[in-house]
Amino acid sequence: MRSLRTSSAILFALLVTACGDKAKPRVEKLTPTAPAVAAPVEPVAAAPPAPAPDAAPAVAEAAAPVLAPPTVETPAAEPLPATFEERMKLGKKHAARGEVDEALAAFTAASALRPADAAPHVEMARVLIADNDPASAGEQADIALEKAPASSAAWNTKGRVLFIERQVDGAIYAFTRATEANPTNAWAWNNLGLALMSAGKLDEAIEALETATGLPEGEGYMFNNLGVAYERRHRLVEARSAYKQGAALGSSQARQSLIKLDEQTAMAEDGAPAIDDTH
Numbered sequence: 001m002r003s004l005r006t007s008s009a010i011l012f013a014l015l016v017t018a019c020g021d022k023a024k025p026r027v028e029k030l031t032p033t034a035p036a037v038a039a040p041v042e043p044v045a046a047a048p049p050a051p052a053p054d055a056a057p058a059v060a061e062a063a064a065p066v067l068a069p070p071t072v073e074t075p076a077a078e079p080l081p082a083t084f085e086e087r088m089k090l091g092k093k094h095a096a097r098g099e100v101d102e103a104l105a106a107f108t109a110a111s112a113l114r115p116a117d118a119a120p121h122v123e124m125a126r127v128l129i130a131d132n133d134p135a136s137a138g139e140q141a142d143i144a145l146e147k148a149p150a151s152s153a154a155w156n157t158k159g160r161v162l163f164i165e166r167q168v169d170g171a172i173y174a175f176t177r178a179t180e181a182n183p184t185n186a187w188a189w190n191n192l193g194l195a196l197m198s199a200g201k202l203d204e205a206i207e208a209l210e211t212a213t214g215l216p217e218g219e220g221y222m223f224n225n226l227g228v229a230y231e232r233r234h235r236l237v238e239a240r241s242a243y244k245q246g247a248a249l250g251s252s253q254a255r256q257s258l259i260k261l262d263e264q265t266a267m268a269e270d271g272a273p274a275i276d277d278t279h
Contacts, residue, residue: 080106085114088120095127103127119150125157136166152182156191163195171195179208186217190225197229205229213242220251227257236261 082089091106106126111120121144128137138161140277144154159174172195178188191211195203209226212218230239240261246254 007279033196034256080109084110084117084168087113088123091120091123091127093234094250095123095130098130100127100131116147116231118144118154121147122151122153122157127182129157129160129164134161138165148238149182152178152185152188155181158183158187163191164192164200168195168199172199179211184215186212186215186222187217190222192224197225197232202229202233206233215247220246220249222246223249224251224254224257227261228252231257231261236265 019139049085069177079207081090087106087110091103091110094100094106095279104127107120107124107247111117114120121140125137125140125144128140138158139147139160141154141161144151145158150156155174155178159171159178163171172192175188175192175195178185178191182188189208189212193212196205196208206229209222209229212222213226223242227239227242228247230236231244240258243254243258243261247258
């Protein structure tokens, strides 16, 4: 279970300690110790009867040699850096490698140095989202919001969790709070656009996605999302332009969307009915 592994990682990090928001959508209880069980007592074998006076003495068999088990050396745990910044950096490195437990341990150790800082909890939530554990991610996002109620990153992360859980209205609220806290958060605007599009609010979605792509941090996939919203509104010229910009920024999704749109347009010009499967 994820909550067990997350708790283990946190406990590990705390024991060790004692001795921009670029999240992209595509959208920790200790287990009680079991009671000790007494080892069974082996019955004592009765002494063998004394041999008869005329019995031949028993010949003892040679005991087989007992081999000692091989010694297995346990690798020493990687020492944690001393500073908050270095622990955060280490956690992000582990996260980028997909090393979930190690990342959670590093971020928990960072939080131990700055208990009031929300950033480690935001990062833990992102790791857990990527690990397909939205329930645990939601817990971390809530902790982040308790520590920093005006954090755009925390609201955006909470929105991602809600969107994954298909709580669209809650996601729209969280993403809106994220954009209000930081109007230059392109990722929150993009996520808000996706949530609005999911709710069928195309005009509002287009407005949010136009804001996202109009910011310096706007990325290729955001242009693809905008193109999809345009296309669903039958604004095909604008959709094609958005797809081209997204493709130019390296989005493979945008390239595929552009090819598909051009194929449909060519079919329509040839007199064949265009296939609209964008809904």
